[in-house]
Amino acid sequence: MKKFLLAAGAATVLAGCAAGGMFGPAPKDGELAMPNAYKTWPVFLAGIEKPTGHVRDIYINTKGTEAKNGEAFPNGTQFVMEIYKATKADGGKMVKGDLDQVFVMYKGSGWGSTAPEGMKTGDWVYSAFDPAGQPKKVDYGTCRGCHIPLAKDDYVFHYAKYFEKRASVDGPSYAQMLESHAGMVAMTTQDVKQASQVLK
Ligand code: HEC
Numbered sequence: 001m002k003k004f005l006l007a008a009g010a011a012t013v014l015a016g017c018a019a020g021g022m023f024g025p026a027p028k029d030g031e032l033a034m035p036n037a038y039k040t041w042p043v044f045l046a047g048i049e050k051p052t053g054h055v056r057d058i059y060i061n062t063k064g065t066e067a068k069n070g071e072a073f074p075n076g077t078q079f080v081m082e083i084y085k086a087t088k089a090d091g092g093k094m095v096k097g098d099l100d101q102v103f104v105m106y107k108g109s110g111w112g113s114t115a116p117e118g119m120k121t122g123d124w125v126y127s128a129f130d131p132a133g134q135p136k137k138v139d140y141g142t143c144r145g146c147h148i149p150l151a152k153d154d155y156v157f158h159y160a161k162y163f164e165k166r167a168s169v170d171g172p173s174y175a176q177m178l179e180s181h182a183g184m185v186a187m188t189t190q191d192v193k194q195a196s197q198v199l200k
Helices: 003-024 064-066 140-153 159-168 171-185 189-199
Strands: 043-050 053-059 078-088 095-108 124-129
Touching: 043 095, 043 159, 053 140, 064 078, 124 140, 140 159
Parallel strands: none
Antiparallel strands: 043 053, 053 078, 078 095, 095 124
């Protein structure tokens, strides 16, 4: 009997891990932390000009770069999208102004279960921040509403563009990029502190 209880206990712990992963309980929309060192991450796509007068730069964490074309991004993948105010210069090109807001998308095992029924986008969870990194009060249904039709691309808008860009970078230099990045991931706490100081 004692043996059975132990086994049941272990199963409960495992079930807890499945929902929360190694990051604690599954976060809901609006509960993600702002990843301070995201500027050291690989660039997903940059300089996306929007007719609304904005320019967007998107970063992906190293975990996300493990995805291969045709696959979903692995659990632990995180995107950070900076949205800058921008004005049109004479040549028609947009010139970045101030940072307006920062959107984050993060997936973990079972996290999607916290989303309302009919609004689930796999295991992705969303958060929005102001330029100072403070969480914004927004209706997260709007994030899901726009991203939900993209199921075949793991709910990521520029999925195809990203893998095209990756394929156009020749193998060795992409590998080198990842390798040099691996060094950054192994930064000391002191380095991370300094990096976040610079970002502030
Ligand atoms: C009006 C539709 C719309 C809404 C609402 C919306 N998004 Fe997106 N999102 C997009 C588009 C389009 C892109 C691709 C970048 C671009 O071309 O602007 C994108 C890209 C992203 C990306 C980069 C990864 C990717 O899919 O390419 C993140 C992160 C993101 N959105 C988070 C959010 C969050 C967080 C919210 C809510 C606060 C939100 N989005 C609301 C349309 C939307």
